[in-house]
Amino acid sequence: MVRAIQIGAVGGPEVLKSQSVDIGLPGPGEVRLRHTAVGVNYIDVYYRTGLYSAPLPFIPGMEAAGVVEALGPDVESLKVGDRVSYAGALGSYSEARIINADRLISLPENVSNDLAAAITLKGLTAQVLLRQVYKVKSGDTILIHAAAGGLGLLMTQWAKALGAIVIGTVSSEDKAAIAREHGCDHPIVYTRENFVSRVREITDGKKLPVVFDSVGKDTFLGSLDCLQPHGLMVVSGASSGPVPPIQVSQLAQRGSLFLTRAVVFNYTATRADLEAAAADLFAIVGSGKVRVSVNQRYELAQAETAHRELENRKTTGATILSL
Missing domain, CATH: 3.40.50.720 (NAD(P)-binding Rossmann-like Domain)
Structure with missing residues (x-):
């Protein structure tokens, strides 16, 4: 069993409840991922309020970084101990999860887990908007x-x-x-x-x-x-x-x-497109031309507070849940 934030009914931040959940074992093409940091994004609010729908109950969150703990059958692209991040797979507000290996992005040495949790979704979104939807020149x-x-x-x-x-x-x-x-x-x-x-x-x-x-x-x-x-x-x-x-x-x-x-996940649906966008993102961050500040950190159990402050425009830069 792992601790997770679960939503049983859509509504305000108070619907974010800490629960124990059984995540099971990874199946073919999957891995068990232990989260080290979880990104908090406005899309999480959309799901919590019901603007975006998901079957109830569900674990919110679309972005996190962590360490691979176990491999399912047929996973050859990763190994236990690899540091990775992801964006676009609902269920990140949890200590650990099962996730498809082909949605995971291997992290460069110069990108910490906290930084990855802060930039994967927003960074891929920025890449899509500025480099694909409209090519800024x-x-x-x-x-x-x-x-x-x-x-x-x-x-x-x-x-x-x-x-x-x-x-x-x-x-x-x-x-x-x-x-x-x-x-x-x-x-x-x-x-x-x-x-x-x-x-x-x-x-x-x-x-x-x-x-x-x-x-x-x-x-x-x-x-x-x-x-x-x-x-x-x-x-x-x-x-x-x-x-x-x-x-x-x-x-x-x-x-x-x-x-x-524009929806980032439509532009990163294939493995090749995801890898290309991530490479572009990590290159610009590695160059020092884009700095990312994690200005708010909360414990997983403080997800309700994180949502309240995000919605009340009290946050700047990136917000993460630390584990």
């Missing part, structure tokens, strides 16, 4: 919402390394300072400034080729108004709530815009 001016969050800080630094000019929205002056320290050229405090007007001022009315929006409902229409004709609206989350239905004519009226709901 030198000279691009882009908008990143929630620029002081874990994903936002990663994306800001990576975009700067690619030569982009970064505009970022944040909720406070303190977060504006954090975003600026990580390379954001134009932090916009959206609680006292209209980000659409500021984008127009910053770009001399030219507006933007792309907007990366992980906030959703509260920013979606404004984000569309920040785009140039033929610009790309990239929705990657919904921390303020799901985007309301939109008439396709609204895209036409704003200059034949493009709209996508």
Whole structure:
């Protein structure tokens, strides 16, 4: 038996309950993984509240790092003792788990387990958004919402390394300072400034080729108004709530815009795509051009507190559960 956080009914942070669970033995193609650190991400909130569905009861969490403890039949790519991380397999809020070996990423020596738990999901997401969904190039001016969050800080630094000019929205002056320290050229405090007007001022009315929006409902229409004709609206989350239905004519009226709901797991579904994205991520982190700060650490049993602080925008950078 291992300790895990389990959800028996969707709702607020109080539904996160510590339980003892039996995870069994690894089957063909599987390994038993002992977690050393678990990443906390906003997608965990989506599952907890029922915005994303999973059969009840379930163990939340989509990201972790750990050590391989046992191999199932036919697993030849890993050995006991290997350090690995993963993103995209529900059930990480646990001391250990059974997981398919082909979803695991071997960690370079210069990437610690804590760092891996902090960057695998957000880092792969940043890679997909900046290098695949829209290939950011030198000279691009882009908008990143929630620029002081874990994903936002990663994306800001990576975009700067690619030569982009970064505009970022944040909720406070303190977060504006954090975003600026990580390379954001134009932090916009959206609680006292209209980000659409500021984008127009910053770009001399030219507006933007792309907007990366992980906030959703509260920013979606404004984000569309920040785009140039033929610009790309990239929705990657919904921390303020799901985007309301939109008439396709609204895209036409704003200059034949493009709209996508980018999901990292669709871009890393094959083993080859996962390995390529991870290699790109670890290369940029290893270069020192992208720094990752684990600013919040909680025990596994404190998952409820971690969720409350994440939802109340009290966190910056990355948050992990330590084991």
